Amino acid sequence: MKRMILTMGLTALLAPAALAAEEWGIDGEKKARFEAKVVDILCVITGDCPKDCGAGKRQLGLLRDDGKLFPAAKNFDPFAGTTVELLPFCNKRVLADGLIIDSPKARLFALQFVRPLPDGKWRRADRFGKAWAKAHPGKPAGQWFRHDPLVKKIIGRDGKLGIPGLKAQ
């Protein structure tokens, strides 16, 4: 895990020069760059389609022209998804760059870079931490997950193991 976080950090630093997906050493990963429409997955699946893709409260995906739908499950930031990255492009076309995780358990997409089409600029998919810091002024943003009020409330109530009073050996 530490190696993966280090790799992600180095990749982020080198990103302006590379702007292409980096391997994360995950079984079944494939580097991929493709055009797609940013979609609200619940909308595509059930036809329940608010205009704003759920305003950040719904999982977003990438719908390719060949009809393949990829849930965009992960971005560059530790322990963070992609809604912050993709919501500005709701129902718009983008060029997505990252990793397809082709696992028998599920097929996911890790978004590393995104570029709005037809002529937008590449953006590194690391905006969750910045958005979190903006929403939580005064709190250290480096490890958002250790300082998030909701996380602290849940872990404070139930403990790190999820069962009140239970301690690790």
Add this chain to the structure above:
Amino acid sequence: MRTFASLALGAALALAVSAGGTQAAQGKRVKVTGELIDTWCYVTGIMYARGTAHHQCAVWCAVGGIPVSIRGDDGKVYMILKVEGDATSVAAPKLVTIQSHTVSVDGDLYVRDGVNYLIVNQVADDKGIVNLTHKDYGIVPFGE
């Protein structure tokens, strides 16, 4: 008659396109029993991602907006898009507070492109956290 049929087909296609660019399918009623998990850690296998050992990380990821799934007793992963009428699936209040619990749910299943998407209509049973994996794995990741 042929003209009428063409118009009807056109109208049907237009309705399909308006629903997000593809035709929404009908879900299949299912009952799923299993453990609420962080989808990314479990699917990628980057760390041990079940039970008490991974609970803290599972909460981090759920609050961070990574999809929450049920790892069913049948071994399948069911990605949750909606819970008991609430279409919130990013840091969903109803999910982050019961992360790692073993639950039984009634829902509608949609299978598409290698993913099982689940609309949870009702959480019928919640047994809490029963998978005491910290005895073997400690706290994952970081050991603290």
